Amino acid sequence: MTSSSRLDLVDALRGFAIVSIMLLHNIEHFDLYFAPEGLAPWMKTLDQGIWTAMFAVFGGKSYAIFALLFGVTFQLQHDGRAARGEDFRARFAWRMLLLLGFGLVNTAFYQGDILSLYAVLGLALIPVARLPDRIVFGIACLLTLQPVAWIEALGALGQAPAKLPDPASWAYFGRATEYMMHGSVLDVWIGNLTNGKQGVLLWSWEMGRILQIPALFMFGMLAARAGLFARSDANRRRWRRIFLGALLALAPLWFVHAHLDQWIAVEAVRRPLAAVTGPLANLAAMLLLVTGFAGLYARRGGARVLGVFRPLGRMSLTSYMMQSLVGTFLYHGFGLGLYRVTGTTHALLIGIALALLQGLFSAWWLRRHRQGPLEALWHRLTWIGAARLPSSSRAA
Numbered sequence: 001m002t003s004s005s006r007l008d009l010v011d012a013l014r015g016f017a018i019v020s021i022m023l024l025h026n027i028e029h030f031d032l033y034f035a036p037e038g039l040a041p042w043m044k045t046l047d048q049g050i051w052t053a054m055f056a057v058f059g060g061k062s063y064a065i066f067a068l069l070f071g072v073t074f075q076l077q078h079d080g081r082a083a084r085g086e087d088f089r090a091r092f093a094w095r096m097l098l099l100l101g102f103g104l105v106n107t108a109f110y111q112g113d114i115l116s117l118y119a120v121l122g123l124a125l126i127p128v129a130r131l132p133d134r135i136v137f138g139i140a141c142l143l144t145l146q147p148v149a150w151i152e153a154l155g156a157l158g159q160a161p162a163k164l165p166d167p168a169s170w171a172y173f174g175r176a177t178e179y180m181m182h183g184s185v186l187d188v189w190i191g192n193l194t195n196g197k198q199g200v201l202l203w204s205w206e207m208g209r210i211l212q213i214p215a216l217f218m219f220g221m222l223a224a225r226a227g228l229f230a231r232s233d234a235n236r237r238r239w240r241r242i243f244l245g246a247l248l249a250l251a252p253l254w255f256v257h258a259h260l261d262q263w264i265a266v267e268a269v270r271r272p273l274a275a276v277t278g279p280l281a282n283l284a285a286m287l288l289l290v291t292g293f294a295g296l297y298a299r300r301g302g303a304r305v306l307g308v309f310r311p312l313g314r315m316s317l318t319s320y321m322m323q324s325l326v327g328t329f330l331y332h333g334f335g336l337g338l339y340r341v342t343g344t345t346h347a348l349l350i351g352i353a354l355a356l357l358q359g360l361f362s363a364w365w366l367r368r369h370r371q372g373p374l375e376a377l378w379h380r381l382t383w384i385g386a387a388r389l390p391s392s393s394r395a396a
Helices: 003-027 041-058 062-082 090-108 115-128 132-143 147-155 167-184 185-206 209-225 233-263 267-298 301-314 316-333 344-366 374-383
Strands: none
Touching: 003 062, 003 267, 003 301, 003 316, 003 344, 041 132, 041 344, 062 090, 090 115, 090 147, 090 185, 090 316, 115 132, 115 185, 115 209, 115 316, 115 344, 132 209, 132 267, 147 267, 167 185, 167 209, 167 233, 185 209, 209 267, 233 267, 267 301, 301 316, 301 344, 316 344, 316 374
16 A cells, blocks of 8 residues: 555545634634623524534544644654655654744634644654654553643542632633734734743643643554555454444543542542543544544545545645634634624534635645645755655655
C-alpha cells in the first residue's frame, strides 16, 4: 500500500476533524459564550439539546483526532527522510518553530488556538522518534493515565470536604469575554496573545490535555509505523477490534466520570480524578469515531462519500486559520457581533454553511494547486536548504 493511498484516509479523517471543530467553534461563538435574550422556550430547549449532543459526540474528540493524525504525519515524514539516509528530527524542530509562528498569528484572532500548543508539545516526538514501539507505547500510556493528577488526588486523601477556589483559568476567560464583546480588533489581538493565551494554557493543564496531547502524538506515530491507515482486510479486522474495545471501555469510563460528584465528597480528590476519567472517556469515544470512519471509508462507495472531506484535510492549516479569521469577525464585537442574536441552533447552521463553503473552496483550490496556500508556505519554509522528496510523499 503506497503512502498516497494511506494518506487518502488520513486526509479524509483530518477533514472530518476540521469540520467538527468548525461546528463546535461556531456554537461556542469562538469562545464568546453568550445566550441571546428573548428566545422562545421551544428554541431554548432545541438549543440546549443541540449543544449537549454536539459536545457529547465531538467535544474533546475532534482535537484528539487532529492530534492523533499529527503523529501519523510526523512518522510518515520521518520515514520518508530515513529512506534517503537522513535524520528528520532537526528539521522537525524547525518545522515546529514555524508552526508556532502560525499559531501565534491564529491566537491573535482566536484565543483557543491549538496550533501553538501542538508546536510546543510536538517536540516531545523528537526524543522518542527512534525508540522501540513497546517503549513509546508505554510512555504514551503513562501520559494518558495523567500521573500528576493521581499524585494530587492521593495527596488530598484524608482531607475534610471543602469548597475549592474556581479553576485558575476562569478568571482569564472572564476578562476575555469583556474585550471580545466590546473591544476593538487591536484590543482582541493584544488580549488574546496575553490574557487569552495564559487562560488557555491553564485550562489545558486543568483538563489534562497537556499530557494527553503528546500521548496522542505518540499513538499516531505508532499507528503509522504499523500501517494502520492502509486500506486492507487485515486493517479492517484491526479497526473492528479497536472499535469493540473502545465501545466496551466507554460506558464504564463515562459512568465513573458522571458519578464522581456523588461518590467523592472531597473536591481536592474529585477534581484531579475528573481530569483522569474525562480524557480517558474522550479517548475511547475518539477511537470509536476514528475506527468507525475508517471502517465506513473502506466499504464499497464509502471512500467516494467520505472523500468529500479530503480537500479540507489536505488544506487543514489553511482551513483552521480561515475558521478563526472568519468566525471571530462574524461573532465578536469588533466584527458583526452575531453573538448577540445567534443561539446554538442558528450558530450551528452558520457553521454548516461555512464548512460547505470551505469544502468547495478547498476542492477548487486543489484542482489548481498541489497544496493549500499556507501548507505550501509551511512546506517551502520547512525544507529550506534540503533536497526535495519525491512528489508521492505529500505528508507535509
